[in-house]
Amino acid sequence: MMKIFAFANQKGGVGKTTTAVTLADGLARLKIRTLLVDLDPQGHLALSFGLEKSPGLYRLVCLDEPLSEVKVAVRPYLDLVTGDKQTEKVKRQITLSDFRETILTDLLRDASYDAVLLDMAPSLDVLHINGLIAADWVVIPTRLDALAVDGVKEILTTMAEITRTGHSYQGYSILPTFFDRTTRETLIQFQDLARTFSDHVWPPIPQDTRVRETAAYGKTMWDYSPNSSAMEGYLEGRQKLGGYRQVLGRMMEVING
Ligand SMILES: Nc1ncnc2c1ncn2[C@@H]1O[C@H](COP(=O)(O)OP(=O)(O)O)[C@@H](O)[C@H]1O
Ligand SMILES: [Mg+2]
Numbered sequence: 001m002m003k004i005f006a007f008a009n010q011k012g013g014v015g016k017t018t019t020a021v022t023l024a025d026g027l028a029r030l031k032i033r034t035l036l037v038d039l040d041p042q043g044h045l046a047l048s049f050g051l052e053k054s055p056g057l058y059r060l061v062c063l064d065e066p067l068s069e070v071k072v073a074v075r076p077y078l079d080l081v082t083g084d085k086q087t088e089k090v091k092r093q094i095t096l097s098d099f100r101e102t103i104l105t106d107l108l109r110d111a112s113y114d115a116v117l118l119d120m121a122p123s124l125d126v127l128h129i130n131g132l133i134a135a136d137w138v139v140i141p142t143r144l145d146a147l148a149v150d151g152v153k154e155i156l157t158t159m160a161e162i163t164r165t166g167h168s169y170q171g172y173s174i175l176p177t178f179f180d181r182t183t184r185e186t187l188i189q190f191q192d193l194a195r196t197f198s199d200h201v202w203p204p205i206p207q208d209t210r211v212r213e214t215a216a217y218g219k220t221m222w223d224y225s226p227n228s229s230a231m232e233g234y235l236e237g238r239q240k241l242g243g244y245r246q247v248l249g250r251m252m253e254v255i256n257g
Contacts, residue, residue, distance in 0.1 A: 003170075003255050004108060004116040006135035011151045012122040015141040015177035018211055019244075020119040021048045022231075025220040026248040027115050028078035032255065035071065035113045038083030039131050040121035046082045049074045050218025056082035060107060061090045067111055079113075087127070094126045101165075104130040115255055124158070132162055137254055138172040144179060144189035144204075149196055172200060173250065179204035179242060181234060202250050203242040206234050 007020045017040070024036040038045035043053035051072065059065045060081060071079040094100050104127075108116055118131045132138065140155050142148045152174055159169060174197050180186045194201050208230035214221050221231050221244060233243030240246070 004136050006118045006131045006138045008120045014143050017044050019141050020117045022221050022244045024117045025222050033114045035079045035116045037081040037118050041085050041087040043084040053084035054082045055084050055086035058086035062093045091127050105134040136170045141175045141177045144186045148189050173202045175202045176204035178207040180207045203246045
């Protein structure tokens with residue numbers, strides 16, 4: 001059965017887009033039929049794959065074009081619905097609609113994918129709510145700074161409100177990003193998250209300059225830097241901890257579960 005994941009945090013620059021891109025491409029390489037949807041008017045998803053921004057979401061929602069025509073195939077098993085500043089018009093259209101909270105749910109319902117990944121904007125508008133209502137599973141990337149727990153709680157509060165309207169989530173995960181084990185602050189915040197949210201916390205993604213470079217080259221980490229620490233995690237004794245490869249394993253468990 002198709003699983004829809006939302007990558008959400010009302011804070012910007014926490015690694016939502018990077019995570020959605022890296023995991024979507026990872027799933028595709030495992031032959032999981034994957035759709036990645038850009039819900040952010042910044043339109044960065046297209047750039048991440050070396051493509052131009054374009055109004056994919058606008059065509060889907062406002063022009064009623066079918067998903068099969070709007071989606072762009074970026075590699076085998078991986079399709080993309082792009083975004084750009086026209087996504088702002090999508091919000092306006094949704095606001096005027098009778099079914100304004102479930103438009104995205106309805107559009108995705110009959111799609112034939114194994115996994116849909118929604119890259120959300122750092123806002124709390126009607127499109128954000130649509131994404132959270134369409135989702136089966138919410139992944140909350142967070143930096144490990146003093147406000148980390150606070151940002152996570154904001155999303156969980158919104159999810160709780162949505163649950164009260166009758167929607168049920170299969171689960172959620174918190175993904176610590178920009179993990180730097182040489183700073184005390186990172187370790188303290190990581191322990192704090194683990195204490196507060198226990199099993200919901202996924203293995204952390206190391207801070208890694210290769211990630212920023214990758215985006216600039218329009219490639220994903222799987223092509224540009226597959227052995228970097230963001231992908232492989234860091235060594236703890238002989239064990240590797242964290243990294244996108246391990247997190248991809250967690251995602252596969254959700255998809256197969
Ligand atoms: N693990 C990481 N290490 C270093 N830089 C990162 C890491 N993850 C993301 N970045 C960089 O941080 C910036 C913000 O990440 P992005 O994924 O766009 O966040 P968001 O979508 O939450 O705004 C980008 O320039 C990205 O390349
Ligand atoms: Mg983003």
